[in-house]
Amino acid sequence: MKCPEIPLCPRQRVRFVDSHLHLDASDSPLAVASARAAGVVLLACGVDRETSERVISFATGAPGTVEAFVGVHPSEAEKERDLSWFPQSLERARGAGEVGLDPTYSSTGEGSAQLVAFTAQLGAAERQGAPVQVHSRGAESQVLDVLGSFRTGPLLMHWLEREDVLPAVLQRGYYVSFSPALLYSKKLQRLARRCDPALTLVESDSPVSYGPLGGVHGPALVPSVAFRLAELWGLPPREVLAQTARNALRFLGGDSKG
Ligand SMILES: [Zn+2]
Structure with missing residues (x-):
């Protein structure tokens, strides 16, 4: 099967x-070079x-291949209490990420480093x-509450x-992304069946590796995720791969339709 190619700009074609x-x-550097050669865009x-x-710096060196998202992850919020660098960094990037809340790492309560970092970064993104x-x-519920103010x-x-x-997420028009865990997780498959194809993206979360898939990782797994979505939705795989790529470009702020 020939891979679909999505026009991103007149000189560039995107496979996924x-x-x-x-x-x-x-x-x-190797991952970026392979992505560029293969027509793959990395967020x-x-x-x-x-x-x-x-x-x-990767995005600067590989425009159109790497799109930079900058931020303080919940796991790093205690360490990165000084966020004065963030607004300027965001100006040089495409967007903010990975930001959020996760009680696995530390408190997410009132006045916590996580909540302060999350709201400060959302303020700058706004x-x-x-x-x-x-x-x-x-x-999830706390995150949705916080997001409601921005x-x-x-x-x-x-x-x-x-x-x-999921209903609240879709109703607000937020995008949802699926990782290669979709290939074996029944819970994610149930969620994916209810997802809106127009708001669905696919990701590898590299360098996360997937034990049930033999410990593999990396962007090369992404088409398999789109193929599994196609199976769950009863749509042609090629169409879903193209749709998720168009969705991602729309998420970036491009004008890709459909
Ligand atoms: Zn991540």
Whole structure:
């Protein structure tokens, strides 16, 4: 089967978009070079100041292949209490991410480092109209409450796992992304069946590796996720791969229709 190609700009064709991943220092130059050669777009997120600077430099070196999202991940909020760098960093990036709340790491209560960091970053994203990639594991309802006070650019609930919040998420027009865990997780498959194809993205969350898939990781897994979605929705795989790529470009603020 021939892969679909989506026009991103007159000089570039896109085969698929990995809508959420992290680029580490060691093997990333190779990952970026392979993505560029294959026509793959990578939406790369930082988790702290240092990794945010790194994704910006990857994006600068590979325009049209790497789109930089900068931010402080819930796991790093205690360490990164000084966020004075963030607004300027966001100006040089495509959007904010990975930001959010997760009680696995530390408190998400009133006055907590996580909540302060999340709201500060949403405030900056609102001022700049930037798209935002949100982590909400274990704090989905609280995250939705907080998001209700901000008007940022397009919003992605990355790797959403809670089916009961899906109606509210879709009603607000937020995007939802699926990782390769969709290939074996019955819970994610149930959630995906109820998802709106026009608001669905696909991701690898690299360098996360997937034990049930033999420990593999990386953007090359992304088409399999689209193929599994196609099966769940009863749609042609090629159409779903193209649709998720168009959705990702729309999330970025492009004018891709459909
Ligand atoms: Zn991530």
